[in-house]
Amino acid sequence: MDKEPPVRVYAKPYRGSDPKKRAKFQLENEAAVRLERYLAEKHVPGQPQSLTYFDIARETGIRQDLVKELLFRARGGSNGITF
Numbered sequence: 001m002d003k004e005p006p007v008r009v010y011a012k013p014y015r016g017s018d019p020k021k022r023a024k025f026q027l028e029n030e031a032a033v034r035l036e037r038y039l040a041e042k043h044v045p046g047q048p049q050s051l052t053y054f055d056i057a058r059e060t061g062i063r064q065d066l067v068k069e070l071l072f073r074a075r076g077g078s079n080g081i082t083f
Contacts, residue, residue, distance in 0.1 A: 005036040006043040006083040009074045031062045032070050043083065052080035 009032040014025035038060050042049060053071065057064035071081045 005040040007036070007039050007071070007074050007081065009033075009035045009039075009070050011070065028066065028070065031066055034060055034062060035067065035070055039081075039083065048082060050080060050082045054080075056080075 011028040011032040012025060014021055016022070035056070038056065039051075042051065053064055053068045053076070056062075056071070057067045060067070068076065075081060075083070
């Protein structure tokens with residue numbers, strides 16, 4: 001059974017018909033799901049954790065600017081996220 005993610009990561013929805021924009025938003029949605037899974041794996045209940053965007057990007061293979069954009073919306077700070 002999958003762990004419950006400690007942080008919900010949301011990407012922006014796109015309902016338009018532009019294929020380039022649709023592909024960009026699809027990439028962001030996939031990255032958001034991967035980040036939630038990654039944070040759920042790292043989460044140890046009862047122990048606060050701090051991770052930098054750089055470390056998350058390096059370990060997940062997601063661009064650092066996208067990691068920061070997605071996690072900043074979810075509770076992140078200027079350099080990383082604590083949960």
